[in-house]
Amino acid sequence: MIQNQSPAIIKTHRIKKERLDVEYPVVERLADKNVEQYINSVIMGIVNNLIVNTGYYENPMTDVTGRYHIRTNEKGILSISIEMYWFAGGAHGMTVLKSVTFDVNTGRIYRLEDLFKENVDYVKPLSDIIKRQIQERNIPLIVGFTAIKPDQDFYIQNRTLMIYFQLYELAPYVYGFVTFPIPTREIEDIIREGGPLSILR
Template identity: 45%
Template sequence: MVYYPQVAYCENYLWEQHINHAIYEQVRALISLQVGNLPSTVDEMLGFYEIKNNQRQLLSLSLSNYTYHKQAAHGMTYIKSLTFDFEKEQICQLRDLFIPGADYVQRLSELVELQIIQRDIPLLENFPGIRPDQDFYIADKSLVIYFQLYEITPYVVGLPMFPISVFDLTDIIDEQSPLSRMAVNN
């Protein structure tokens, strides 16, 4: 079973359709990633979602898909997130949250690496830093950077998630971005 949300009652019906289409396409991509052209039989597939933020004209959600293939050593989970800025009516990419030209990749990489050290997280190899299009979601006053299974850590670690306070990023956050709205204390 695969569950996913639908947005309803937006002021702009076309924007609502765009959001729901983006969610549907992301769910389809996760299913395809799990099944694709693999020769093995799927014994179990579970898809869920979590609303990470739904305030201040921002909707950030994660979609997860767990699949177990027949005779596999273990199941595999993938997570993808979508962040919608209702003020600008756009789907946010990581770069959209920061001042143009700001080296957000370097800053976020340093903050993630610090957490790896502090939390003593085992890595498969040296931490390469984040990608410019790294997976993320926004949860209240945190930007959460995350990695897929086996991307940087062994399977036993699970999906490594790194919450970063918006207050640690205020100097590089674009004032017009939804992340800026999260940095307001009220």
């Protein structure tokens, strides 16, 4: 891992058709072209899956818009989110947020478990922090919260792990993507050395 490398070059590409307008990121000029091609194919796969899941191809009434967010782009770590919104009638549309975190030197995709030491229970400490924040922030739940999933949605932003939930997964629609910043100091003892959270410290 190259600790002081420059951010990856990201260009915006666009899919524009009738009832469909989606912007997505393309990584350019990486040292390893195979890695670059792989990362871009993963991103394109996410975008295509999200479009399919909106029902765009089945329902001629469905309007779809998509955009992306660069959450982290430093020290060889690229964490991005693809946001897809669709409306097919009714009171309001629906939005899904899919995130992925890469090592831009190798193309490795980091799962949540990869951020932590091997054979360590990361689910409980993360869940305990989230339970505390739910109370502190008075978030009204539509389902009881006991623990995150081992593969819970996340991204890394401002060198902080951000755990989030899809619309209606935890709270009412009006609360959007309920997101919980996990203070690094509270999980210091279980962070994997050489993993993204360690590299970004």
